[in-house]
Amino acid sequence: MxxxxxxxxxxxxxxxxxxxxxGTYKGIGTIVFEAGAPLSLIKGTSESANGMIDLETGKFRFDVPITSFQFLNSLMQERFNDKYMQSSRFQKATFVGKITEKGPVSAKGEAKVTASGILTIHGVAKKRTISGILVKKGNTWQLVTDFPVELADHHIQAPRLSSGYGASTMHVSLKMPLTPTxxxxxxxxxxxxxxxx
Known part of the structure; x- marks a missing residue:
């Protein structure tokens, strides 16, 4: 007994x-996008990017509320939400898919990964393959990635810069700590x- x-x-x-x-991990990270040249830079930062990834199956989902992006001045933030992103209508950007390649973990605890899925911004979905790095820290991981987004691919009007030219590409970077669920x-x-x- x-x-x-x-x-x-x-x-x-x-x-x-x-x-x-x-093998399921989730986290909240920081995402930054930049468009334009250094002298007429448009830059937004959000600390509300959400992510979940299953390292056994490779499936993942990431999203960020559009209104969570902060800018250096309120006028740029207003234009970003109302004119360019129409955030009242298209409230989130998402990337949903699966890790297709995962390299070995190096002595530094880093593993290169490649993910394929559907990136949806401004209500327009596009198939994308994006590379990044997973960094092992104890029982957690940190995801680090950066990639370009062509504004025309998502039907976003290119904002005019002080030079008179339009910023046609956003450069996006993400850092997200991931902890076991x-x-x-x-x-x-x-x-x-x-x-x-």
Whole structure:
């Protein structure tokens, strides 16, 4: 009987831990975009980029609220939301897909990754393949990536610069710490109810 109780207690502790180590990670990171030359730079920063990635299956989802981007002046922020991005209508930018290539983890804890999926900005979805680096830090990862976005691909009007020319390309960079997800509440409840009669 004691062995049976010991077995039940072991399941009680092991099941939630096993669920917590499913390979699913999530995080909130910083995303920055820049357009134009240094003397007439348009730059927006958001610290509200959300991400979730399953390192076992490679599936991921990232999104950022458009209104979360901050600018050096309120006029640029207003134009960005109202004129260029129409953020009241297109509230988020998303990238959903799967990691197609993952290199070995180096001595520095870095692994090169390539992801393919659908990038949706301004309500326009485009297939994209984007490269990045996953950096291992203890039981967490940090995702680092940067890539260009052609404004015309997403039907975004190119903002006019002080030089008179339009900024046709956004350069996007992302840094996001990713931590293991906790087990689902229903999984914990199910484990606690597990018993023998």
């Amino acid at each position: 004691k062995k049976l109780l010991l077995f039940v207690c072991s399941l009680y502790w092991l099941i939630p831990q096993a669920q917590a180590q499913t 906790d087990p689902e509440p229903q999984q914990i409840v199910a484990a606690k109810k597990f018993s023998f009669r």
